[in-house]
Amino acid sequence: MKSEGETGTGAGRKARLRASIALVVFVGFAGLLFLIGKERAFLWLKALHVIAVISWMAGLLYMPRLFIYHMDADKGSVQAETFSIMEQRLMKVIMHPAMGLSWLLGLYLAWAAYGFMGGWLHAKIAAVVGLTAVHFYFSRAVKAFQRGQYVRTARFWRLMNEVPTVLMIAIVILVIVKPF
Template sequence: MIERQTDSAPGRRARLRAIVALTVFVALLVALFAGQPDNLYLWIKALHIIAVISWMAGLLYLPRLFIYHTDAPSGSVQSETFKTMERRLMKVIMNPAMMIAWVLGLYLAWSVYGFRGGWLHAKLLCVVLLTLVHVHFSRAVTSFQQDANRKSARYWRLMNEAPTLLMILIVILAVVKPF
């Protein structure tokens, strides 16, 4: 019998690897905060950027899966494969990455900027909007899991642009700090 990636055993192994990776990440954070190195800010900033990149990768990839999933007949092997991919991407990568990005980002906003600055408020608004896109995608995953998607491939192509536009705004606000 050939083991497929949609079988439960590979899913359990992937979940275990994700738990180990998250545990290592959290242990690193705890060690950094406990040790209070002189360059703590740089470490936190680096880990924040890693979390943001992981989150953005999921936000950019998931709607592409939705586009292809809309063309797959309900109950087909292809549809079931997309369901597995979407569920694992959301639960194993996107949700943890989003939470880590938020926690570390809020820590940096508080410790470095004291939540002051028009650019910071605008950036936080964009991150809230990005989080709402994430929530919308999460609900879509649930909808696809139940074979209840009512959106077209064209809709998901347009929705694929939302994270990109918000990412561009967030990066410009964070780097240029225009106001």
């Protein structure tokens, strides 16, 4: 009899429960910050935003690597099933919540600190929209791989691995340098 290990449905439920608890704690903590006052909360919210962005970027940078490895697995094999589970959990447990928190906190910070003003901020938001488009493209690919549809080629996924990196570099430069 095969052990469920880290790939069984029980492990998936546990991972979702842990992620849900972490999300509730994270959102609860953010809510408490609103109660302590705007000035004191701002730096905490900025820190939480950076944590969410780092988590989201980790997923955006790792997912194409999983797709490349998945391409090497025979369709319907145990290895392909393992990659499907890894991709699905990465998307649902880390990437979706991190993206949502990045947007929620980022929009609040843009409004509270800058009133949505500044060319650099508009360019940054456009780049984040680009990251979001990449995120949803990856999400569609996860579903295709689960159905046994090997979309694109390993070379394509190697190139796609660079898209979030380029957008991240642009965002960091825009936030730190504020060139316009």
